[in-house]
Amino acid sequence: MTTLATEVRLASRPHGWPTAANFEIAQATLPDPAPGQVLVRNLVMTVDPYMRGRMNDTRSYVPPFAIGEALDGGAVGEIVSSTVDSLRPGDVVLHGLGWRSHALLDAKNATKVDPTVAPVNAYLGVLGMPGLTAYAGLLKTAEFQQGDAVFVSSAAGAVGQVVGQLARIRGASRVVGSAGSADKVAYLTDELGFDAAFNYKDGPVADQLAAAAPDGIDVYFDNVGGDHLEAALSRLNVHGRITSCGMISVYNNTEASAAPRNLALMIGKRITMRGMLVNDHASLKDTFIAEVAPLIASGELRYRETVVDGLAQAPEAFLAMLRGENTGKMLVSI
Secondary structure, eight states: OOEEEEEEEEOSOOSSSOOGGGEEEEEEEEOOOOTTEEEEEEEEEEOOTHHHHHTSSSOOSSOOOOTTSBOOBOEEEEEEEESSTTSOTTOEEEESBOSBSEEEEEGGGOEEEOTTTSOGGGGGTTTSHHHHHHHHIIIIISOOOTTOEEEESSTTBTTHHHHHHHHHHTTOSEEEEEESSHHHHHIIIIISOOSEEEEGGGSOHHHHHHHHOTTOEEEEEESSOHHHHHHHHHHEEEEEEEEEOOOGGGTTOSSOOOOOOOTTHHHHHTOEEEEOOGGGGGGGHHHHHHHHHHHHHHTSSOOOEEEEEOGGGHHHHHHHHHTTOOSBEEEEEO
């Protein structure tokens, strides 16, 4: 028998901001699993900022999406049929073929997860790639130490919300976050325990950061780039550290960004700036889950998700994420 699947394909490459016209909804026929394969009915998928770069036909750390082909990304689904003993129908697995209703994949690329330990959505968010990114980016890349003052941009996003709380739990002297609305600012300070937060739309980031961190910062976790990075360079103390995780402010630019204009500050302040990819830190996954899962269970570490219903709404969910309309992880329920 064959399975009729619905999938979201890249119809054309965007120039600047993507639009709905860059996507198409299509049908595909999947055969039964071959030896060593499983067929998965997807339950939930993720949309992430890095996917914007894959829509460009440029060389990067991951191949670009192909025109006319289904996009891919993290997803959690239920096995429908299997040819391997280790994964059976009804098992729930994490895998990399999202943006479709059903996925046919090699069993070695599917990781079994336990929905009784945590909600399936968590394996794409706080206990998944974003959570591990936050953990590794703060503790390994930025080499966070107790007493550090930390600034996190896009702090109400999937990664930022975890970074700030981990810093607080591990003894930061001050945790500051930026976000794009008054509601998100309140979420950071009232619910997540940030010491200060500001809406970057309310005025120059440099001025607001100076007011929120009068004694400077030791660590900047960068998800935004641009004026946020420029402001952070001005406020970083001597021997400050930067984790460059993302630069969403420039992903849709058609011309080079002017900021930061103060990179020379890195010399006198002896600042360290490191880019990070979560795949480089796979060895930390078990340690990360062992530390963070109990914090979630106890309520000491909190998180939010923004869930859009329906695979056909995945393109709009992606565009809304780029516009910053989500709080926490942006997910699509399939």
